Amino acid sequence: MDDKPDGRNDNPASVGRRDLMIGATLATAPFAKAATAQVTATQEGMTGRTEVSLTVNGEAKRLSLDPRASLLDTLREELALTGAKKGCDHGQCGACTVHLDGRRIASCLTLAVQADGCAVTTIEGVSPEDGSLHPMQQAFIDHDALQCGYCTPGQIMAAIACVREGHVGNADEIREYMSGNLCRCGAYAGILAAIQDAASKMRAG
Amino acid sequence: MSDMPYPDALRVDAFDKVRGVQRYAADNARPGLAHAVLATATIARGTVRRIDAAAARAVPGVRLVLTHEELNGLKPPGFLMGGGYGFQSIQPITSPHIAYRGQPIALVVADNLEAAAEGARLIRADYAAEPHQVTLDAPEADIVAQADSPLPKPMFADVKAGEADAAYAAAAIRIEADFRHPPQHQNPIEMLSTVAEWRDGHLTVHEGTQNAEAIRHGLARQLGIEPERITVLSPSAGGGFGQKNSLQAHTVLAAEAARRLERPVKLVVTRAQIFHDSSFRPASRHRIRLGADTAGRMVALIHETDSQTSRHDLFPTQYTELSARLYGIAGFRGRERLVRTDVQTPGYMRAPYEHPAAFAVECCVDELAYRLGRDPVALRLANDTTADPITGQPYSSRYLAECLRRGAARFGWDRRSMEPGSMRAEDGSLMGWGVAIGAYKAATAAAIARLRLSADGAVTFSVGVHEMGQGIRTAIFAVLVRRLGVEPGRITLEIGSTGTTPQHLTAGSWGTATAIPAAEEVCDALLRALETLPSRLSLAERLRAAGRPYLEVEVSRRAPGQPEAVMGRLTSGLPAAMGPAYPGYVSFSHVAHFVEVRVEPSTRRIRVPRVVSVADCGRVISPRTAASQLRGGVIWGIGAALREVSEVDVRYGGFLNADLAEYVLPVHADIGTIDVEFVDAPDPRLNAAGVKGLGEVSMVGVAPAIANAVHHATGRRLRALPIRVEDLL
Numbered sequence: 026m027d028d029k030p031d032g033r034n035d036n037p038a039s040v041g042r043r044d045l046m047i048g049a050t051l052a053t054a055p056f057a058k059a060a061t062a063q064v065t066a067t068q069e070g071m072t073g074r075t076e077v078s079l080t081v082n083g084e085a086k087r088l089s090l091d092p093r094a095s096l097l098d099t100l101r102e103e104l105a106l107t108g109a110k111k112g113c114d115h116g117q118c119g120a121c122t123v124h125l126d127g128r129r130i131a132s133c134l135t136l137a138v139q140a141d142g143c144a145v146t147t148i149e150g151v152s153p154e155d156g157s158l159h160p161m162q163q164a165f166i167d168h169d170a171l172q173c174g175y176c177t178p179g180q181i182m183a184a185i186a187c188v189r190e191g192h193v194g195n196a197d198e199i200r201e202y203m204s205g206n207l208c209r210c211g212a213y214a215g216i217l218a219a220i221q222d223a224a225s226k227m228r229a230g
Numbered sequence: 231m232s233d234m235p236y237p238d239a240l241r242v243d244a245f246d247k248v249r250g251v252q253r254y255a256a257d258n259a260r261p262g263l264a265h266a267v268l269a270t271a272t273i274a275r276g277t278v279r280r281i282d283a284a285a286a287r288a289v290p291g292v293r294l295v296l297t298h299e300e301l302n303g304l305k306p307p308g309f310l311m312g313g314g315y316g317f318q319s320i321q322p323i324t325s326p327h328i329a330y331r332g333q334p335i336a337l338v339v340a341d342n343l344e345a346a347a348e349g350a351r352l353i354r355a356d357y358a359a360e361p362h363q364v365t366l367d368a369p370e371a372d373i374v375a376q377a378d379s380p381l382p383k384p385m386f387a388d389v390k391a392g393e394a395d396a397a398y399a400a401a402a403i404r405i406e407a408d409f410r411h412p413p414q415h416q417n418p419i420e421m422l423s424t425v426a427e428w429r430d431g432h433l434t435v436h437e438g439t440q441n442a443e444a445i446r447h448g449l450a451r452q453l454g455i456e457p458e459r460i461t462v463l464s465p466s467a468g469g470g471f472g473q474k475n476s477l478q479a480h481t482v483l484a485a486e487a488a489r490r491l492e493r494p495v496k497l498v499v500t501r502a503q504i505f506h507d508s509s510f511r512p513a514s515r516h517r518i519r520l521g522a523d524t525a526g527r528m529v530a531l532i533h534e535t536d537s538q539t540s541r542h543d544l545f546p547t548q549y550t551e552l553s554a555r556l557y558g559i560a561g562f563r564g565r566e567r568l569v570r571t572d573v574q575t576p577g578y579m580r581a582p583y584e585h586p587a588a589f590a591v592e593c594c595v596d597e598l599a600y601r602l603g604r605d606p607v608a609l610r611l612a613n614d615t616t617a618d619p620i621t622g623q624p625y626s627s628r629y630l631a632e633c634l635r636r637g638a639a640r641f642g643w644d645r646r647s648m649e650p651g652s653m654r655a656e657d658g659s660l661m662g663w664g665v666a667i668g669a670y671k672a673a674t675a676a677a678i679a680r681l682r683l684s685a686d687g688a689v690t691f692s693v694g695v696h697e698m699g700q701g702i703r704t705a706i707f708a709v710l711v712r713r714l715g716v717e718p719g720r721i722t723l724e725i726g727s728t729g730t731t732p733q734h735l736t737a738g739s740w741g742t743a744t745a746i747p748a749a750e751e752v753c754d755a756l757l758r759a760l761e762t763l764p765s766r767l768s769l770a771e772r773l774r775a776a777g778r779p780y781l782e783v784e785v786s787r788r789a790p791g792q793p794e795a796v797m798g799r800l801t802s803g804l805p806a807a808m809g810p811a812y813p814g815y816v817s818f819s820h821v822a823h824f825v826e827v828r829v830e831p832s833t834r835r836i837r838v839p840r841v842v843s844v845a846d847c848g849r850v851i852s853p854r855t856a857a858s859q860l861r862g863g864v865i866w867g868i869g870a871a872l873r874e875v876s877e878v879d880v881r882y883g884g885f886l887n888a889d890l891a892e893y894v895l896p897v898h899a900d901i902g903t904i905d906v907e908f909v910d911a912p913d914p915r916l917n918a919a920g921v922k923g924l925g926e927v928s929m930v931g932v933a934p935a936i937a938n939a940v941h942h943a944t945g946r947r948l949r950a951l952p953i954r955v956e957d958l959l
């Protein structure tokens with residue numbers, strides 16, 4: 026072996042995982058609409074823009090994007106919806122969790138073009154119009170299910186999906202189905218309690 | 231006012247955090263923002279012979295590429311532990327010298343993130359590589375005895391009490407064992423992120439940090455401008471855990487790029503790069519010799535350590551400051567050595583010395599209990615003390631025995647059978663119950679606190695402390711509400727950002743013991759000032775009756791025994807904390823952890839279904855956030871004991887598993903029940919509020935409690951972390 030396991034300069038010691046992960050996601054992603062998105066080459070050459078239509082928190086958006094842009098970066102940088110967080114950009118932490126057509130996804134691993142024509146819900150879109158909180162948000166407050174709060178939007182989006190998927194049968198099932206969302210502060214006990222609490226209210230409501 | 235427990239209250243910033251509106255540095259998104267990405271070195275040591283940025287510069291949208299050829303005018307930040315501000319002394323991209331794999335070699339700035347990332351990938355360098363070494367198994371020439379090093383004394387002198395070697399030699403029972411702790415990374419979920427912006431010659435930096443004042447003064451030094459021309463904003467950090475305790479290497483790069491482009495620049499260090507671009511917990515090894523008499527009285531403890539540092543800095547260690555204090559052992563000798571390796575300078579990670587030290591000592595104490603046939607809780611209670619063995623001074627408060635007794639009762643310890651392998655769970659797995667104690671110095675920093683009451687009843691409070699999830703905002707609210715009777719909705723806190731009061735480093739568990747007494751004192755000062763005004767029902771009415779638009783008071787506060795001169799350090803962004811030894815007493819927080827492990831008989835998978843932890847952190851100001859912090863510390867202990875290791879490949883240097891899939895953090899499914907309790911007894915000697923510290927002590931002792939439980943389940947003594955399935959096969 027030579028002295029350079031990976032000639033690239035962004036990740037000196039691990040071998041091209043980002044490429045592998047993105048490749049894998051594209052290969053398995055159910056959102057085949059990416060193929061229909063229009064890529065318009067402009068005088069800018071490689072950064073040709075792509076037209077993408079999204080419904081974000083109920084609002085129709087038409088965007089002209091770099092085709093390499095992730096859904097996460099698009100939400101945060103283009104739409105200033107910074108509730109979804111970047112904790113790894115590799116699909117490994119869950120901080121970027123949003124709902125795409127009702128399903129939870131890692132928005133950092135989803136290209137914005139893959140979401141063309143889809144409905145995206147972010148943390149900014151879960152509370153009712155009247156300014157009250159979603160039962161899951163309220164339960165996170167009530168059970169102190171957070172510390173620094175950085176993972177929290179992702180945890181809440183995952184938790185809402187977890188309830189809707191019906192994976193809240195017992196504590197172990199919740200823990201299993203929430204294990205894609207890391208909390209370095211260690212708010213896991215509070216998150217579990219919050220989900221158990223909110224699950225019954227979501228069912229009732 | 232330390233005589234009344236504080237009521238349960240909600241976390242004050244939770245409402246913003248659950249709606250995703252709490253702003254972190256990288257949430258700064260607006261038109262015109264340029265995005266920067268680092269390119270990093272692919273050798274472990276040597277020199278950049280030639281760097282080729284042409285391809286990067288040609289990427290559409292790329293506006294600026296900075297290499298050492300452009301940045302050689304930037305000054306180094308100085309090392310945090312050597313009178314400077316940086317996590318290490320060197321500033322990457324200012325010279326062709328490469329000190330470690332992953333060191334930044336270029337910064338690429340573009341109109342959008344995708345173009346910047348593409349540009350960074352296209353940076354190519356030719357290197358002249360030199361031999362490197364990255365483990366503790368270093369040649370003698372790379373091993374530095376701390377006592378003989380230039381590090382300041384007595385702070386980093388060897389810790390000694392009595393005649394440890396003679397007492398050990400004469401001891402009836404002698405335990406000797408070696409322990410190994412791997413390098414680990416803090417990995418707060420918020421990545422290192424900076425948005426830098428210049429306006430009319432004034433630099434504003436948005437960055438989640440534990441030390442805004444060091445960023446400000448360090449950048450001033452690096453950029454050659456007055457600190458008055460820099461503002462650092464960190465209203466909320468997405469976790470710190472020691473990583474964000476100083477000026478990071480990337481911050482000045484963002485500032486310099488913004489200056490050159492005349493545009494705000496956002497630089498988010500990637501997760502992989504963070505493993506090399508910021509500090510980490512160094513690898514360490516520990517030799518323990520513990521001597522006791524046949525009655526179970528510990529008479530001698532010798533603790534010798536080797537701990538990793540970089541080639542360019544001596545990151546000092548204080549493992550033995552803790553091991554000397556866990557028990558009342560008359561004979562103690564510590565010896566700490568540093569091992570130079572070709573890495574970025576390691577640094578502080580939650581319970582930096584105390585967690586590895588307690589792991590080593592507390593495993594040996596458990597072994598002693600088995601040699602004596604003595605219950606591990608009873609043995610610990612029998613060796614408790616009221617005086618500090620090193621200085622001979624009393625502890626300002628020490629409720630360790632209380633922690634042990636309450637914890638044992640809560641856990642049901644009396645149902646434990648002593649024999650290893652003697653307890654089984656219903657599902658047939660081996661069950662082990664283990665105990666260990668922890669302690670952490672109760673330090674205090676100097677502070678200035680300012681309080682303003684406006685005639686409309688609004689209160690604005692500022693003190694040097696940073697919110698990074700520990701709940702300090704909630705604790706300060708609790709004090710202001712109690713002291714002033716003000717509605718929480720009328721309180722504004724100005725913390726974590728420069729330009730108000732000096733924003734001293736928040737670390738070492740001194741945040742609460744610094745901010746809370748200062749808050750109480752400044753409230754008292756306000757109330758005294760109001761006494762001169764006409765008496766009315768409410769404080770604000772008094773102001774209005776006197777025709778005053780507002781009243782502002784300020785107090786300066788030093789730790790007990792701190793000299794006046796420390797205020798100069800405070801205002802220049804240097805560490806200004808002291809402890810655990812104060813004039814007349816020594817202060818520590820204490821904790822006892824009780825752990826149940828289950829070992830699956832065939833796969834040997836280790837689970838931790840149940841932990842009980844009881845802490846003595848003085849008066850608890852915010853019971854709800856304190857409980858969360860204690861649980862979080864326990865989870866850190868579980869991670870450190872069973873999961874976390876930063877893998878090193880001696881051939882290439884750097885850290886191999888530089889992402890969150892391969893650096894395994896505890897996840898939901900790893901965590902069972904964590905039952906916590908506080909003694910909640912004030913320590914009025916340390917400060918009138920009676921508070922000590924909690925964030926770090928909460929982790930200390932968890933790992934040895936787990937190792938001791940694994941021994942109880944399996945009969946195996948495992949002395950290298952993390953403990954893995956293969957260790958039990």
Ligand code: FES
Nearest residue numbers: 112114116119133
């Ligand atoms: S940022 Fe998407 S999973 Fe971590």
Ligand code: FES
Nearest residue numbers: 172174208209210
């Ligand atoms: S609350 Fe800090 S990472 Fe979860």
